[in-house]
Amino acid sequence: MTDRLDDRALEAALAELGGSLMYPPTPQLATAVAMALRAQPGRRSWSFGRPLRRGLGLGLAAALLVVGVAAAIGFALGGLRITFGGPSPESAIPSDGVSERAFGDPVGLDELGARLGFEPLAPTLAELGVPDHAYVAEPPSGGSLALIWGDRPGFAADRGSGIGVVLTEFRADIGPETFEKMLNSGVRVESVSVNEGPGYWIEGGEHFFFYRDADGEVVEDTLRLIGTALVWEQDGLTLRIEGAPSLRDALRIASSLSPLRTE
Amino acid sequence: MEGRPLTDVELIERASHGDVAAYEELVRRYEQLAFRVAYLVCGDADEARDAAQEGFLRAWHALPRFRSGAEPRPWLMQIVANAARNRRRGSTRRSNLALRVAQDRPSDGAAPSPEVAVLADERRRDLLAALSRLREEDRLVIALRWFADLGEVEMAAALGVARGTVKSRLSRAMGRLREVLASGDREAWTDD
Numbered sequence: 001m002t003d004r005l006d007d008r009a010l011e012a013a014l015a016e017l018g019g020s021l022m023y024p025p026t027p028q029l030a031t032a033v034a035m036a037l038r039a040q041p042g043r044r045s046w047s048f049g050r051p052l053r054r055g056l057g058l059g060l061a062a063a064l065l066v067v068g069v070a071a072a073i074g075f076a077l078g079g080l081r082i083t084f085g086g087p088s089p090e091s092a093i094p095s096d097g098v099s100e101r102a103f104g105d106p107v108g109l110d111e112l113g114a115r116l117g118f119e120p121l122a123p124t125l126a127e128l129g130v131p132d133h134a135y136v137a138e139p140p141s142g143g144s145l146a147l148i149w150g151d152r153p154g155f156a157a158d159r160g161s162g163i164g165v166v167l168t169e170f171r172a173d174i175g176p177e178t179f180e181k182m183l184n185s186g187v188r189v190e191s192v193s194v195n196e197g198p199g200y201w202i203e204g205g206e207h208f209f210f211y212r213d214a215d216g217e218v219v220e221d222t223l224r225l226i227g228t229a230l231v232w233e234q235d236g237l238t239l240r241i242e243g244a245p246s247l248r249d250a251l252r253i254a255s256s257l258s259p260l261r262t263e
Numbered sequence: 264m265e266g267r268p269l270t271d272v273e274l275i276e277r278a279s280h281g282d283v284a285a286y287e288e289l290v291r292r293y294e295q296l297a298f299r300v301a302y303l304v305c306g307d308a309d310e311a312r313d314a315a316q317e318g319f320l321r322a323w324h325a326l327p328r329f330r331s332g333a334e335p336r337p338w339l340m341q342i343v344a345n346a347a348r349n350r351r352r353g354s355t356r357r358s359n360l361a362l363r364v365a366q367d368r369p370s371d372g373a374a375p376s377p378e379v380a381v382l383a384d385e386r387r388r389d390l391l392a393a394l395s396r397l398r399e400e401d402r403l404v405i406a407l408r409w410f411a412d413l414g415e416v417e418m419a420a421a422l423g424v425a426r427g428t429v430k431s432r433l434s435r436a437m438g439r440l441r442e443v444l445a446s447g448d449r450e451a452w453t454d455d
């Protein structure tokens with residue numbers, strides 16, 4: 001027996017151990033990366049093959065590295081742009097309560113038909129029941145509807161605001177980028193199919209919705225800074241569910257949507 | 264040649280001209296390695312996923328700086344490792360790297376006898392236990408070298424040190440691992 005472990009034996013054992021380790025499953029990074037790049041406006045195309053173009057390319061690359069990585073990687077749904085890695089939300093919504101402006105004017109469910117330019121949908125999920133509040137905002141064209149539920153079984157309300165689930169709807173054919181969703185560090189986006197339409201599940205880190213008013217000013221559109229959101233397109237609408245504890249729960253809500261009957 | 268899979272160098276050349284599909288294929292080839300490297304650095308699967316994705320996106324934007332004709336793997340791993348290191352540094356959470364040995368690992372050749380398989384499994388677990396007793400810095404440099412099979416440049420990026428420091432750090436870490444193992448049951452390491 002030797003007093004000192006043999007170097008080669010130890011290295012071989014480490015290499016062998018490396019091959020037998022269990023790691024968490026590898027996520028589908030290629031798909032996510034390609035999706036983000038394809039959604040980018042003005043995808044760059046340059047060559048490093050020719051010296052002159054290379055010089056130009058480097059200048060362009062430097063600009064894109066700052067602008068591109070910092071702000072320009074995004075996904076789009078009708079009327080909604082989802083943007084990665086933007087600046088910190090200086091216009092962050094105060095955490096001490098609900099901003100009425102964020103949702104619009106409070107309305108009764110029986111008024112929705114007259115106030116909206118589309119047929120609203122509502123979940124029929126038994127746990128949620130009838131929404132506690134309904135708000136209509138305009139712009140966008142056709143209006144935007146926010147249905148709000150407080151604490152419900154399986155859908156715990158936020159302690160600060162008392163709000164559990166928020167379902168927002170607006171027409172998907174309104175101008176692009178009317179609404180924006182800014183994602184900051186630590187946010188994960190998963191491409192999902194919702195009721196056979198394209199959608200994204202967003203969770204973790206800081207993210208917030210906002211839209212720009214007629215003067216181009218940012219107007220906060222939600223009270224949530226941290227939480228989950230499922231956004232998707234369906235029947236000519238862009239819809240989002242905030243506050244569901246999991247993707248599965250959000251999909252349960254989404255699959256139960258049907259035209260809102262207001263008698 | 265028709266139907267021939269493109270090489271990494273060809274894929275990155277196409278990607279540099281804006282071909283997202285080529286870049287997607289390149290990422291697919293390295294997504295597992297990138298994720299595992301990021302996992303070894305971050306110690307958290309979610310952070311590792313974010314770091315690897317961020318690294319690949321950054322690499323796309325940095326393509327004009329990529330040296331034409333070079334192998335893309337070290338360059339990609341360097342960027343991913345850097346992103347992982349930055350995330351780990353910015354995270355308030357402590358690393359909680361949980362590595363486990365797979366059960367019933369498939370054999371390359373003839374199946375070993377049950378006794379040999381049990382001994383091999385025990386030895387792997389002992390080695391992993393010894394690693395877990397090392398300082399985090401030592402454990403990481405060993406994991407990057409022997410588990411992720413990274414080269415010096417990639418390791419330097421992952422550790423945030425100069426290339427010349429990698430060798431000495433690895434050597435010290437291996438020395439400490441030997442000490443830990445020697446303080447336990449040495450016989451299992453010197454018999455074969």
